[in-house]
Amino acid sequence: MSYDTQDVLPVAAATPGEDLVGQRTGRPSREQGAELRSMARGSVLNLFGVGWAGVFGFVLVIILTKGLGPRQYGVFAVATALFTILFNIGQLGSNTGLLRQIPRLKVLNRPADIRVTLLISLLPTLAVGAIMAVLVWVFAPQLASVLVKEVPAGQAEGYFRVLAPFLLVASAAPSALAGVRGFGSSRLFVLVQNIAIPTLRPVAALAVLALGFGGVAVTVTWSAPIAISFVVGAVALARLSRRAQADGGAPARPVGETSREFWSFAAARGVAGAIAIAVTWMPILFLGSMRSAREAGTFSAVSRYAIMASFAFQAMRVAIGPQISALLAQKRKTDAEAVYQTATWWLMALSWPFFLSLCVFAPTWLSVFGNSFTDGAAALTLICLSGLVDMGTGNVTLVLLMSGRSSFNLFNISAGLTVNLVLSLLLIPPYGVLGAAIAWAATVLTENLLAVAQVRYFMQMRPFGPGYPLVAFAALGCFGAVGLAARLTFGSSASTLFGSAAIGGVVYAALMWRWRHRLHFGILADVVRRRRRGPARARAGATA
Secondary structure, three states: OOOOHHHOOOOOOOOOOOOOOOOOOOOOOHHHHHHHHHHHHHHHHHHHHHHHHHHHHHHHHHHHHHHHHHHHHHHHHHHHHHHHHHHHHHOOOHHHHHHHHHHHHHHOOOOHHHHHHHHHHHHHHHHHHHHHHHHHHHOHHHHHHHHOOOOOHHHHHHHHHHHHHHHHHHOHHHHHHHHHHHOOOOHHHHHHHHHHHHHHHHHHHHHHHHOOOOHHHHHHHHHHHHHHHHHHHHHHHHHHHHHHHHOOOOOOOOHHHHHHHHHHHHHHHHHHHHHHHHHHHHHHHHHHHHOOHHHHHHHHHHHHHHHHHOHHHHHHHHHHHHHHHHHHHOOOHHHHHHHHHHHHHHHHHHHHHHHHHHHHOHHHHHHHHOHHHHHHHHHHHHHHHHHHHHHHOOOHHHHHHHOOOHHHHHHHHHHHHHHHHHHHHHHHHHHOHHHHHHHHHHHHHHHHHHHHHHHHHOOOOOOOOOOHHHHHHHHHHHHHHHHHHHHHHHOOOHHHHHHHHHHHHHHHHHHHHHOOOOOOHHHHHHHHHHHHHHHHHHHHHHHO
16 A cells, blocks of 8 residues: 555654654654664564674685685675575565565454455466576576686586575565564564574585585585575464454455555565665676686675675564554554654664774675785775665655655665666676775665665655764764774774774763763663563563
8 A cells, every 4th residue: 555645644843742753752652662762672583693694604605705705705605605595586675575464454444355466476486486496407508608707617517506495485485484584473483583593594505515515515515505494484484374353353355356456556666676685786796707706706705794794784674574564554654753753763773883894894894705805995995885874764665665755765776776787787897896986886876875865755754864963973983084093093903993993982982871861872772681581571471
């Protein structure tokens, strides 16, 4: 369902006695406080999960770059990039569609439509996955010869062949877990997607490499956990669906009506999501086909840092998606704005220090993978500068999607794709990894600035809020200025990095504490304390 500006509540004006987000007190109203606490509960859990995934994903890259070497790791990166693009295309937008539709059906007391919605969303993804699996298996030799340079096509072919069978369920697995999130249960998603899969991959890869197997066997260990996640997600969805129907509610509508409502949103999101994931992973394919497998591997390692630094973004997205959808369905736009703004402040507070450290000390960070990867330092700096903008606009795309404006998102993603393709084709052949980084950064700016303008002028929601400049000032000063001064004085080394981070971190923590009420950190801290007390109370009760 799409909301026009006249269909939603206007932004509330401050009046005496009110205590809205953005006032001098910095304290939310009672209703907004409840919503912020709900967001905080989801964010704490998801921050842990995404942080865990980021760390183990990073460990996996270290294991593979050391164990396979730059060239074979590059082949692995190209094959898994293609796999990722294909299975995201195969989702057809069903993951975001379920994340938005299930909370709406619950709020509107239509539980009977949930099972139908699950079937019409998951069955097409399985069918598309089967078609793509067959095509990749059949055309594996041609894919290897086109996408991988400097490596014999016969050797690279095996990487594509072993990935093909897993495409059968790869598209449906994230959609099933997204459906579980739509029911308001983030724990299973975090456990499977952010803990189990990222943990299994480096452990299995290390074992396979220790036994003397190569990159093809490692590729199997990378893709196998996806199939497990599909089974777990499908079982959980079946249980949650039965439980929802047992609560009664309005009778089911005709299947055609439910299908049109779901796919009118999800189809546009499917196209946009496919484009978005292609933009993220295409540089690796372009580098593999136009330059070399080694440079494809270098860019994969560089982008891993950007993904790791964005761990808080994914956690906030998981936490606030169903909440924003429900608030907008109830036409509580002011509360949705408060949740969005506060989530952006928390996101910046967590991610900007890491992004700034990566910008300033790029060579030191990349040396972890080996000296052959440090030539991507300029690319890492540029990507992380664009990451500041990405994190600084918060989950702006999610706000558009949860309001039903998937067509806006499609336009933004299409504009980003155009920018990315043009710049990639022009800059990657002569400049390699740096050219890919320029295309990446330009794409991020295009998509985010368009989305911010749309949220502000079409939805009449203010994206930033009074806490925004406080976090930006603190992070830029403590980690940007202090880190740059240390590097210019003492050079780029691990000791300089950690020393400047320690000094800047102390000042940064003091500033965050000074502004904790304006940034609503008290709500987040209260949720953390309650989570810690919960297990202790449970143990005490069990003992008694």
